[in-house]
Amino acid sequence: MIAVEAVGVLIFFSVVGAFLCAKARFAGGAVVFSLVALVLFVATPAGQGLPGAVGTFLSTLNDTTTPVLSGQEAQR
Numbered sequence: 001m002i003a004v005e006a007v008g009v010l011i012f013f014s015v016v017g018a019f020l021c022a023k024a025r026f027a028g029g030a031v032v033f034s035l036v037a038l039v040l041f042v043a044t045p046a047g048q049g050l051p052g053a054v055g056t057f058l059s060t061l062n063d064t065t066t067p068v069l070s071g072q073e074a075q076r
Contacts, residue, residue: 007040007043007044008044010036010040011037011040011041011044014033014034014036014037014040015033015034015037017029017033018030018031018033018034018037021033
């Protein structure tokens with residue numbers, strides 16, 4: 001297993017790589033580096049709650065917007 005410090009360094013280099021690819025107008029590379037950084041962040045203890053938080057946010061957003069978009073009254 002990779003040490004937490006090493007993961008932090010890998011995340012940093014992934015962010016730097018994404019920045020450099022974006023400056024060079026190489027969108028594919030920037031997306032790949034960003035996804036690698038995101039996966040590494042979620043693998044850390046600090047980022048383990050991120051998928052649940054995003055899921056809760058999207059569920060709340062869906063529950064709020066569905067009645068408005070379908071023209072129905074909101075269920076309470």
